Amino acid sequence: MRRLAIFLALCAGVAAGAGPAPDASKRPVGRAGSTAMMMTTAGAIVRPARDPVAAAVAAAVAERGQGLRVSLRPALRSPTVEMRAIARRQERARGAVCGVPDIQGEYVGAVPGRLGGCGIDEAVRVRSVSGVGLTQKSVMDCTTAKALKTWLEATAKPALRSQGGGLSRLRVAAHYSCRTRNNKAGGRISEHGKGRAIDISGFVLADGSTVTVLKGWTARGTSRTLRQMHRGACGPFGTVLGPEADSYHLDHFHFDTARYRNGSYCR
Structure with missing residues (x-):
């Protein structure tokens, strides 16, 4: 009984000293401007992110009252377009020579020469370069084929871009031929006989x-263009000859990849 009386007395004292029950939650209340959620004018709820950048984006969205209108993900090509692109790459790769897809043709291999100094160790027969066809398939080495590609892309195609819809084909006057220079008896072997030259008429x-x-060399509408192409070949090719070189080249450009100690020879 005594213990019960003590217990009741303690309970009464606690009740007497305690104040009124709390009328509000003790959970922390966020400061103004940092609400748990922000409501846009469009009614969308944006939850703030812990990352400062993401938080800034969320704040901007809330302020403007609209979400992002354009997706930042890169647009992917349709399966049809992708398949066509793959087919084109495969088609080009099947006919590629010299390890360059833009040089189309076929491998020939070693070409022996009937005269001393003639012949090609590894020849290719080229039918088109950088989308420009050759009027006759031309036998040459890969160094010459690559020089032709460089000249076409850097000079010839840009020079003729505004004329007749652009360059379509090269009219080839000569390519590999085991002969002397200018067909002179007893002369030195031509670069044509080594697979290092092409003549374009x-x-x-x-x-x-x-x-x-x-x-066209002297015609008013084409003279400047042809002279530009002639100059542009000097560099990619070691020898460049045109109508002003001599009487043998009045009707064509001669390009070859022979190299000289003093640089390219261009006339």
């Missing part, structure tokens, strides 16, 4: 018209 345009070296 004209340029066939997309509309079917042709600009020839013979007539």
Whole structure:
């Protein structure tokens, strides 16, 4: 009984000294401007992120009242477009020579020469370069094929871009031929006989018209263009000869990849 009386007395004292029950939760209340959620004018709820950058984006969205309108994910090509691109790459790779897809043709291999100094160790027969066809398949080495590609892309195609729909084909006058220079008896072997030369007599345009070296070199509408192409070949090729070089080259450009100690020889 005594213990019960003591217990009751203690309970009464606690009740007497205690204040009124709390009328509000003790959970912390966020400061103004840092609400747990922000409501946009469009009614969308944006939850603030812990990352400062993400938080800034969320604040901007809330302020403007609209979400991001454009996705930042890169647009992917459709399966049809992708398959066509793959097919084109495969088609080009099947006909590629010299390890360059833009040089199309076939491997020939070693070409023996009937004269001393003639022949090619590893020859290719080229039918098109950088999308420009050759009027006859031309046998040469890969160094010459790559020089032709460089000249076409850097000079010839840009020079003819605004004429007749652009360059379509090269009119080839000569390529590999085991002979002496200018076919002179007893002369030195021509670079043609080594697979390092190509002669071009004209340029066939997309509309079917042709600009020839013979007539176009002095013609008002084509003279500047042909001279530009002649100059542009000096560098990619070691030897560049045109109508002003000599009487043998009045009607064509001669390009070859022979190299000289003093640089390219261009006339």
